[in-house]
Amino acid sequence: MGRIKNLNKWANAHTxxxxxxxxxxxxxxxxIKGIDIMxxxxxxxELIEPIQHLTGGMAAIHYxxxxxxxxxxxxxFGLLTRWAVLAQIPILIGAVLINFLGEMNTTNLILSATVLLLCIFFLFYGSGKHSADYYLEMQN
Incomplete structure (x- = not known):
C-alpha cells in the first residue's frame, strides 16, 4: 500500500x-473497440476458436x-484506473499473441502492442492529478 501511495505522489507531482x-x-x-468487437x-x-474447447474459452469471449x-x-474519467488497466492487460496480451499464433497482421500487432504498453504505463503511473481518483482523494 505504501508503494502505491508513493507512486500516486510521484504521479501527482509530475502530471x-x-x-x-x-x-x-x-x-x-x-x-470503441468494445463496440467494434460486439x-x-x-x-x-473465429479468433478464439482454437481455445474455445478449453476450460474457460467461452468465458474469455464474454469477458x-x-x-x-x-x-x-x-x-x-480516471476512476479506478489501475484496476481498469489491470483488467485490460490479459486481453491485450492475448491480442498480441493471436498475431503470432494465427495469421500475422502487422497493423493489429502494432496497435495491440502500443495499447498494451500504454496500459502498463498507466498501471504504474495511475490516473494523475486531473482525474476522478484525485478529486475523490482530496475530498477525504
Missing amino acids: YYPLDLVRIALGTFLF QSFKTLS VIPAHFVGGVLIV
Whole structure:
C-alpha cells in the first residue's frame, strides 16, 4: 500500500495535460473497440476458436466486451484506473499473441502492442492529478 501511495505522489507531482489526454484517448479507444468487437462477434469467435474447447474459452469471449466497455469508461474519467488497466492487460496480451499464433497482421500487432504498453504505463503511473481518483482523494 505504501508503494502505491508513493507512486500516486510521484504521479501527482509530475502530471501533465498531454498525459491526461493520452489516458482519455486510451479509454475512448478501448470503449470503441468494445463496440467494434460486439458488432463483429463472429470475428471474435473465429479468433478464439482454437481455445474455445478449453476450460474457460467461452468465458474469455464474454469477458472481453464488458472489460472494454467498463474499463474504457473508468479510464476516461480516471476512476479506478489501475484496476481498469489491470483488467485490460490479459486481453491485450492475448491480442498480441493471436498475431503470432494465427495469421500475422502487422497493423493489429502494432496497435495491440502500443495499447498494451500504454496500459502498463498507466498501471504504474495511475490516473494523475486531473482525474476522478484525485478529486475523490482530496475530498477525504
